[in-house]
Amino acid sequence: MKTNFKSIYFLAILGFFTACHKEQSAKTGQAGKPVVSKDGQVITLSGPKESSLFKVESLAAKNIEAAFTAPGRIVATVVPxxxxxxxxxxxxxxxxxxxxxTAILQHIINVNQKKIAVEQRKATISRRKAIINQRQAELARYQELADHGAATGKDLAEIxxxxxxxxxxxxxxxxxxxxxxTELADEKTAILEDEAKLKIAGFNPLQIIKAKASTVWSICDVPENQIGHIKAGHTCTLQFTSFPDQKFTGRVEEVGDVVDNITRMVKLRISLINPSKQLRAGMFAIVQFGISQGFYIAVxxxxxxxxxxxxxxFVKKSETVFERREVMIGQQIDDKVVVFSGLANDESIAITNVMQLKGLSFGY
Known part of the structure; x- marks a missing residue:
C-alpha cells in the first residue's frame, strides 16, 4: 500500500515538473518572435542576436555624379x-x-549683292529727286522771266x-x-529656311562658316530628361569604333532647340580638333558625359x-527596432538609387535581408 502511494506521489511530481518545463519552453518560443506594430510600420526584434542579421548603412548626402553615355557620329569636318x-x-x-x-553660302553672297543694289537704287532716287527739284526751281525762275517778257514759251516747254x-x-x-x-527679302527668307534645316540637324550656320580648319563636329542624341544636366561648354569624352584604344576630348558647342516629337531626343553638337586628320565624317562613337546630379542621399x-x-x-531606430519609411527616389546610378526625400543625414538603413523585413512589415 505504501509502495503504491509512493509511486503515485512520484508520478505527480514528475508531471508537475514536465508541465512547468513545457510552459517555460512555450514562453521562450514566444519571446523569440519579432513584434510588429503600428500597422507594420515598426518592427521590434527579440534581441541583438536577431538584429545582427540585418546589416545597416549610415547615410550622408554627397555630390552625386553619373557617367552618362550616348551614341554619336561625326557629321562634318572642316578642311582648307x-x-x-x-x-x-x-x-x-x-x-x-x-x-x-552651299545654298546658304550662295544666298549670303546674293544678299550682299542685293544690299549694294538697294543702296545704289536709293542713291539714284535721291539724285533724281534733286534734279527734279533743280528743274522745278528753274521752271519757276523762267516763268517769272516769261511774265516780264524775258523768256519765251519754248524755254518753259523745254524745262x-x-x-x-x-x-x-x-x-x-x-x-x-x-x-x-523684294529680291533681298527673298534671299533672306531662303537663308532662314536653310538655317532651319541646319539647326534641326544640330548645326549653327554662322559657327560653321567661321570654323577653323581641322574642326570636327559630332552629333549626339540625348534624352530630354538629361538635357538639364548638360550645358554648352561642358567637356565630354569620345571613343570611336575606328580607334577603340584612343579617347578624344570634345566640347559641347550647342544644345539643340528642338525635341524630336517621336524619340523625345535632343541633338547636341560636339566639337573637337582633328589635327592629324584621323577622324572623318560618318565615323561612329560612344560619347561619355560626367553629369553632376547635385547633393543627395543615395541608397x-x-x-x-x-x-x-x-x-x-527600413530605418534602424535603436538596437532592435526598425521603422518602415516611405521615400521619393530618383534615377539609379551604378548600384545606388538617388533619394529626394524621406531620409536624413546620419540615419541608418537596413541593406541585407530586407525582404524578411518586408514580409514582417506587410505580412507577406
Whole structure:
C-alpha cells in the first residue's frame, strides 16, 4: 500500500515538473518572435542576436555624379580650301546638308549683292529727286522771266519736258528699288529656311562658316530628361569604333532647340580638333558625359522595396527596432538609387535581408 502511494506521489511530481518545463519552453518560443506594430510600420526584434542579421548603412548626402553615355557620329569636318583661302570647305556626311550649306553660302553672297543694289537704287532716287527739284526751281525762275517778257514759251516747254522725263526716271528708279528690296527679302527668307534645316540637324550656320580648319563636329542624341544636366561648354569624352584604344576630348558647342516629337531626343553638337586628320565624317562613337546630379542621399538598390508603386526603406531606430519609411527616389546610378526625400543625414538603413523585413512589415 505504501509502495503504491509512493509511486503515485512520484508520478505527480514528475508531471508537475514536465508541465512547468513545457510552459517555460512555450514562453521562450514566444519571446523569440519579432513584434510588429503600428500597422507594420515598426518592427521590434527579440534581441541583438536577431538584429545582427540585418546589416545597416549610415547615410550622408554627397555630390552625386553619373557617367552618362550616348551614341554619336561625326557629321562634318572642316578642311582648307585649295582655291579660296578665305573660306574653308565643310565636308558633311549627308549630301542634303552639303546642298543646304552651299545654298546658304550662295544666298549670303546674293544678299550682299542685293544690299549694294538697294543702296545704289536709293542713291539714284535721291539724285533724281534733286534734279527734279533743280528743274522745278528753274521752271519757276523762267516763268517769272516769261511774265516780264524775258523768256519765251519754248524755254518753259523745254524745262517742263525735262521735269516730266526726270519724274519718269524717278518712277523707274523707285520700281527698281522695290524690285531689289523684294529680291533681298527673298534671299533672306531662303537663308532662314536653310538655317532651319541646319539647326534641326544640330548645326549653327554662322559657327560653321567661321570654323577653323581641322574642326570636327559630332552629333549626339540625348534624352530630354538629361538635357538639364548638360550645358554648352561642358567637356565630354569620345571613343570611336575606328580607334577603340584612343579617347578624344570634345566640347559641347550647342544644345539643340528642338525635341524630336517621336524619340523625345535632343541633338547636341560636339566639337573637337582633328589635327592629324584621323577622324572623318560618318565615323561612329560612344560619347561619355560626367553629369553632376547635385547633393543627395543615395541608397543601395537592394535596400529599397516597392509595394503598390510606393518605395520604402527600413530605418534602424535603436538596437532592435526598425521603422518602415516611405521615400521619393530618383534615377539609379551604378548600384545606388538617388533619394529626394524621406531620409536624413546620419540615419541608418537596413541593406541585407530586407525582404524578411518586408514580409514582417506587410505580412507577406
Amino acid at each position: 580650301s585649295v582655291e579660296n583661302k578665305q573660306q574653308n570647305v565643310v565636308l558633311f556626311d549627308n549630301p542634303d546638308l552639303t546642298a543646304t550649306y 517742263k519736258i525735262d521735269i516730266n522725263n526726270e519724274e519718269t526716271n524717278l518712277l523707274s528708279a523707285q520700281a527698281d528699288l522695290t524690285s531689289s528690296e 543601395p538598390k537592394g535596400a529599397l522595396i516597392t509595394v503598390q508603386g510606393k518605395h520604402y526603406v
